[in-house]
Amino acid sequence: MDLTETHTLVNFLAGxxxxxxxxxxxxxxxPALPLCWLGVLVWAVFGAGGWGRWLVLGVATVLAVGGTVVKFAWPGRALKRTGVPTLSMVAGGVLGIVGFFVVPVIGxxxxFVLGVWLAEWARLGDSRLAWPSTKHAVKAAGLAILIELGAGLGIAVAWMFGLALA
Incomplete structure (x- = not known):
């Protein structure tokens, strides 16, 4: 790969x-989906590929915006139905980020699980009642990750099709 060629460099940076x-x-x-979308934007603006690159950018935009909206709406609605408050999810997120730096990767x-469980235990006053809420929160977080992964992979596949057709 000759990185002195502009199109090769643009393709590399986008990838x-x-x-x-x-x-x-x-x-x-x-920011996962915005970074994926930015890669396609850089490729569309500075790369070669004719009018097809704008079509790929349009598909990437729909996937990024749609994935972001669905990522928050679908799991959030499920959590409201099960009664898990937003504060418990925030506590899980904060403790998850702290855990990531204390125990790399698995932290x-x-x-996250410990943070949600502690918040639910404090809210409900019983550790046995906190566990079902924690399971619902973990399922919702997993669903959000899967939605975001699907959208991100969709953006990557659309970009690779654009590369192949350019």
Whole structure:
């Protein structure tokens, strides 16, 4: 790969941005779908590919916006039905991020579960009542990750089709 060629460099940077965005689905602090979309935007604006690159950018935009909306709406609605408050999810998120840095990688899910369970235990006053709420929160978080992963992979596949057709 000759990185002195502009199109090759643009393709490389776009691909790198998409890969980092996909990694951001499980790493805290990285905006996953916006990074994937940004990679396609850079490719569409600076790369070669004719009018098809704008079609790919349009597909990526729909997937990024749709994935973001669905990622928050669907699990959030499920949590409201089960009665898990937002504060418990925030507590899980905060403890998950702390856990990620205390115990790399596995600390994120462990901290999330512990944070939700502690918040629910404090709210409900009984550790046995806190566990069902914690399971619902973990399922909702897993669903949100799967939705975001599906949208991110869809963006990556659309970009690869654009590369192949360019």
């Amino acid at each position: 790198l941005c998409i890969v980092v965005g996909l990694a951001g689905i499980v790493l805290p602090g990285l 994120l899910p462990l901290g």
